[in-house]
Amino acid sequence: MNLGFRHDVQTLKWMGPLAFGLLAVISLGLLPHAVRAQDMSFDINETESSAPKGKAKGKAAPAKEAKETKEEPAEAEGGGEASAEAGGGDVLSELSAGKGKKENETDEGGLPREKEVAEKIYAVQRMYVLRSGRFELAPSMAFTVNDQYVSHNALAAGLNYWVSNVLAVGVNFLWYQGIESESALNFAVRRSARLAVPVTQYQLGGNLNFTYVPIYGKFEMFNDSIFQWDTYLVGGVGVLRTRPVAVIDPAVRTFDFDWRVAFNVGVGIRVFLTKWLTVFGELRDYIYMEKLESLTVSLAQRGEPTTWIDANSTVTNNVMMHVGFTMFFPFTFEYRYPK
Amino acid sequence: MSTMKRLAIALTTIAAVLALSGPAQTAHAQDVNVQGPLAGAPAVINMRIYRQMRFQIQGHFAMTLQDQFSRSMMVGGQLMFHPTDWLGLGVWTAFAVAKVDTSLTDQVSSKGQTAGVNVLSLPNPANFTQQIGRINSVIAPQVAFIPLRGKLGIFEKLFVDADLYAFGGVAFVGITERANVDDKQVSACKARFAANGLSDAIACYAPTQSATADRTAVAPTFGIGLSMFFADFMAFTMEWRALPFSWNTSGTDESGHPRGDYPDGKINESDRLAHFNHMITFGLAFYLPTKPKLSTAGNE
Incomplete structure (x- = not known):
């Protein structure tokens, strides 16, 4: 719940301390009901905005908060003197301004009589982090999850620029050579079934990517700590440098690395530890056309390199799990409110 | 490495x-x-307490992952009671309704070769599917720990309550493996190989290729899951579960030699190699009583 809802509660210049006290009680009384209406609102703002106790008493807003929120009026609800001024600069006050004049009537004795305020409350929750216009650096470790025969593990780094709060464009780079490992299954199958499985080795990869954030959420832990997180979709195109590993005729065949065009799609989850530091896990499928070692050995042309590669290309899906952290630059950002 | x-x-x-x-x-x-009136207050008030003192009855579909030779498609259920909102005690079960051979199994069946050195491991490539190990069932008493509770928005349109949980327990895994081939059988077949060659050895080993034995492997099980509550009494769940234990997935002679993981000329317990078996589960959970309590400050 955002305490901005207090701006919707009309106060009148001529109301005395009694009315002011009544409003304060009403405001406090509304607080838990508003929270209930949101089912489970534990947004950061409900704790932040509830902090200045003085606001309920109609005092001026703390300077720090006034500075942070900028366009927000210093105090639209306090003390009964701010409603007219507030109407010019605050959305919430403007929303309530039209009805405010009708909320007070006089009784038979000419004394003011308060009627029930039935304003519609707009509770706008502030995003925990603004990403638009910021850079995101994302180092990670990547593990192959779908290859039984060889693990193409890699050290990776990504750099994104967020063009909006939900869309980013970026690049990532992966280094595989020296980190890959061949599984024991290959050897076991060769020994038990006399069957060789052609495998490949990766050296490096680089991609241009787009990232979109369709899902976001928050978790609380034991009703104490709150974690903000989001799920994102990522996709792009790039290059991959691979070569076959000679298993059919290793005595003769050797292969050099060559470039492949690779597409990638993936989904990830990012948990915010601070407003500039996150941890993330990402499942990404790197799809490309692989050239594998030829399964046949031509005795007449055994030393001819053109016979070592299979004539057909094979669609290869290298599904990798990235685990790492990201840092947003600049570290801080400013909220902007509509006028 | x-x-x-x-x-x-x-x-x-x-x-x-x-x-x-x-x-x-x-x-x-x-x-x-946090300062002021909410200082020291719980992070959430009026939160739906979906699990405390409620039974969870779940139906699910599970599928093993990264299988070398056979993938099990399973259906099952879970019954769990939650004494608190962050702790559950129950039993998780799954039973295979389909067992799908992997591409590697197909490759071995169609292209595998039998020679004198591997006639015990692969008497007849065409019958390889009969000797591979398969997971039939899983019954796992377990404890669930639910530390994270929250909500998520999908495309800024659909908002659901959710929780993240971890679980652990003991799994009793029903599996089928190739039956043991003992010294007596091996000696007889070796004699026929020496006398009549490979084709007679293949005929000798053929019955052992299709002979299977069922057993129950006891294994630790653990994993993580996500529940999304679409109603007060119903949630969609996704789980990842690990079941590490040793078994002979290929039905071949892989180990037992004094030098380590080398063939010893027999099919037996020593050929059961450690595998990090794991699976993914999608389920629909129902909670009883159907109406959850709401938390208030002080009773969480």
């Missing part, structure tokens, strides 16, 4: 642990400095 690889993995693991543990202090507060 080379020393460099081990070092790289170790450093990465340490960095990940530090990254997760270090900022935890910061994450605890997430820049919130």
